[in-house]
Amino acid sequence: MIPALFTVGLRWSAHSLVRSSATQARQASTLLYVEHSGDGTVAPATLSAAEAAKHLPGQLEALVCGSGDAVKRAAEAAARLPGVSKVWLASDSALTHPLAETHAKLLSSLATKQKPSHVLAASTAQGRNVLPRAAALLATQPVTDVVRIVDDNTFVRPIYAGNAFATVQFKSPPAVRVVTVRPTAFPVDPTAAAAAGAPGGSGSPAPVEPVPPELLAPLSSVPAAKWESADVRSTGRPELGSAKVVVCGGRALKSAENFAMLEQLADLLGGAVGASRAAVDAGYVANDLQVGQTGKVVAPDLYIGVGISGAIQHLAGMKDSRTIVAINNDGEAPIFSVADYGLEADLFKAVPELIEAVKKVKQ
Amino acid sequence: MKVLVAVKRVIDYAVPVRVRPDKAGVEALLPKLSMNPFCEIALEEAVRLKEKGVASEVVAVSVGPQHFQDTLRTALAMGADRAVHVPLAADTFAAAGAGGAAGAGGPPAASESPLQPLGVARVLAALAGREGAGLVLLGKQAIDDDCNQTGQMLAGLLGWPQATFASRLELDKGAAAARVTREVDGGLEVLSLPLPAVITADLRLNTPRFVTLPAMMRAKKRPIESAPLEGLGLAPHDVAPALAVIGVEEPPTRAAGTRVGSVEELVRRLREEARVL
Numbered sequence: 001m002i003p004a005l006f007t008v009g010l011r012w013s014a015h016s017l018v019r020s021s022a023t024q025a026r027q028a029s030t031l032l033y034v035e036h037s038g039d040g041t042v043a044p045a046t047l048s049a050a051e052a053a054k055h056l057p058g059q060l061e062a063l064v065c066g067s068g069d070a071v072k073r074a075a076e077a078a079a080r081l082p083g084v085s086k087v088w089l090a091s092d093s094a095l096t097h098p099l100a101e102t103h104a105k106l107l108s109s110l111a112t113k114q115k116p117s118h119v120l121a122a123s124t125a126q127g128r129n130v131l132p133r134a135a136a137l138l139a140t141q142p143v144t145d146v147v148r149i150v151d152d153n154t155f156v157r158p159i160y161a162g163n164a165f166a167t168v169q170f171k172s173p174p175a176v177r178v179v180t181v182r183p184t185a186f187p188v189d190p191t192a193a194a195a196a197g198a199p200g201g202s203g204s205p206a207p208v209e210p211v212p213p214e215l216l217a218p219l220s221s222v223p224a225a226k227w228e229s230a231d232v233r234s235t236g237r238p239e240l241g242s243a244k245v246v247v248c249g250g251r252a253l254k255s256a257e258n259f260a261m262l263e264q265l266a267d268l269l270g271g272a273v274g275a276s277r278a279a280v281d282a283g284y285v286a287n288d289l290q291v292g293q294t295g296k297v298v299a300p301d302l303y304i305g306v307g308i309s310g311a312i313q314h315l316a317g318m319k320d321s322r323t324i325v326a327i328n329n330d331g332e333a334p335i336f337s338v339a340d341y342g343l344e345a346d347l348f349k350a351v352p353e354l355i356e357a358v359k360k361v362k363q
Numbered sequence: 364m365k366v367l368v369a370v371k372r373v374i375d376y377a378v379p380v381r382v383r384p385d386k387a388g389v390e391a392l393l394p395k396l397s398m399n400p401f402c403e404i405a406l407e408e409a410v411r412l413k414e415k416g417v418a419s420e421v422v423a424v425s426v427g428p429q430h431f432q433d434t435l436r437t438a439l440a441m442g443a444d445r446a447v448h449v450p451l452a453a454d455t456f457a458a459a460g461a462g463g464a465a466g467a468g469g470p471p472a473a474s475e476s477p478l479q480p481l482g483v484a485r486v487l488a489a490l491a492g493r494e495g496a497g498l499v500l501l502g503k504q505a506i507d508d509d510c511n512q513t514g515q516m517l518a519g520l521l522g523w524p525q526a527t528f529a530s531r532l533e534l535d536k537g538a539a540a541a542r543v544t545r546e547v548d549g550g551l552e553v554l555s556l557p558l559p560a561v562i563t564a565d566l567r568l569n570t571p572r573f574v575t576l577p578a579m580m581r582a583k584k585r586p587i588e589s590a591p592l593e594g595l596g597l598a599p600h601d602v603a604p605a606l607a608v609i610g611v612e613e614p615p616t617r618a619a620g621t622r623v624g625s626v627e628e629l630v631r632r633l634r635e636e637a638r639v640l
Binding site for chain 1: 507
């Protein structure tokens with residue numbers, strides 16, 4: 001969380017109120033683009049986006065795109081998201097994989113028909129792929145990676161690898177504002193998350209309505225990429241972006257084998273493993289574990305950086321963590337400037353000791 | 364097949380930036396500007412396609428103020444065949460900004476961000492049409508605004524397929540289709556795209572070559588074509604920024620941490636003070 005930003009927004013709040021009421025007169029509502037996995041569960045990042053939608057005026061409707069059984073189950077799960085008043089179900093073979101061409105086309109045509117004041121998604125790889133394309137089709141400048149919603153027309157987002165936070169505002173409110181939000185900035189109440197997607201969860205689900213067939217018909221003729229294959233790792237560990245504990249390793253780990261230590265520590269703590277760019281480039285771990293400006297942004301309760309110097313590009317991805325621990329043998333490493341607890345030590349000695357100490361605590 | 368590569372000039376990635384005292388923007392601590400690192404990767408990939416004989420010509424383009432020409436010279440030195448600069452003078456923004464701000468009536472804009480992705484995408488779409496490009500390569504994001512939008516918006520405006528966050532690109536010999544490996548959350552994804560298409564480069568697509576001094580000297584003598592907006596059928600309001608930056612703040616600073624002397628002390632403090640174990 002970024003408490004200091006709340007004071008930033010207050011300065012403009014008087015002005016904001018005037019603007020909000022003016023635009024609310026145009027039937028404010030939000031259309032949420034839902035990301036879901038092949039097994040029909042809604043992505044945790046979408047739960048955060050639904051949380052962010054609470055800061056926008058008007059009703060919240062969700063769009064779920066896909067095909068077959070998976071999309072039906074995802075729509076049922078989306079219908080139980082807190083605040084969702086209606087789910088649009090778009091089931092078509094052209095939507096099976098989350099291809100930007102067809103998903104953006106459908107999202108923009110539904111937005112043109114329903115005229116929401118906001119189109120919203122989580123700033124994930126999928127959200128960042130689809131939403132800007134949809135915005136171009138709607139001829140509007142999108143706002144991405146928003147960390148705070150000041151009012152319906154004003155947003156705060158990080159620039160320069162999180163070294164500054166810019167408050168941006170539409171000069172003249174467009175017909176529709178396309179926004180992606182940074183999931184870690186809108187944490188989800190765990191009990192609400194548990195209820196969402198669970199049959200018989202809290203309250204009655206929102207109605208699910210198929211999108212009008214005339215919106216699906218043009219999809220087959222959209223020039224689109226063909227989806228060939230995916231190589232998605234399954235580790236059984238929590239997803240990096242939403243894990244409560246993240247153990248990150250850098251180049252100082254020296255080999256892929258040595259990352260096993262960090263995996264052991266992460267598993268003991270029920271956390272995820274991440275890495276610096278240097279460790280990814282050296283081939284120690286897969287690309288999708290990279291934490292930083294160009295990788296994942298994490299904000300866990302506990303971040304443990306092992307053998308990570310703390311370049312600004314890495315700090316951009318983890319400095320909103322609640323508690324930061326740094327273990328490094330270089331006492332001058334920049335990561336110590338953001339660490340709550342810094343241990344200057346040889347990681348090959350300290351990490352096994354830490355594993356043993358955590359085992360004792362957990363017994 | 365002609366390949367168009369979009370390049371942007373940004374504050375060098377290694378130069379620290381800080382928020383200006385008037386909160387209107389940021390300033391670099393050293394006056395060093397460079398090609399955006401992701402644009403370098405996109406350009407490197409285009410030059411490699413030419414070296415493999417798949418691309419016939421590599422055209423580097425940049426949209427922005429006069430000093431962006433320096434980055435186009437770097438592009439020529441790296442192996443681009445031609446450079447096209449779409450000049451956007453400061454007074455263009457002033458005029459466009461005044462029009463765009465009409466009726467806003469809010470607080471004065473603290474700073475005009477002269478380039479926003481929708482405007483750049485419109486210019487690139489016009490250039491892709493004019494040049495008859497078969498492929499447009501861009502970086503996945505610029506490290507100044509961190510937007511990650513221009514490639515996707517360009518593809519949308521052109522109605523072309525897109526592959527973002529590419530870590531591997533293969534073109535078939537006839538250059539009719541591209542096979543792209545993308546970096547997605549949780550792993551990798553492989554797409555095949557009919558051309559023409561738009562592809563944005565991720566970090567691991569390649570390692571850009573160094574620019575040699577002789578190449579830079581030769582590039583200095585080569586012409587850079589100027590392509591004004593009007594010639595592309597665009598008006599200043601097409602590239603006017605839709606968003607005003609009304610303030611820039613420092614990120615919240617963290618309270619000073621403590622050094623611990625041992626693993627034992629670390630675990631004790633994590634349990635008793637931070638309560639995270």
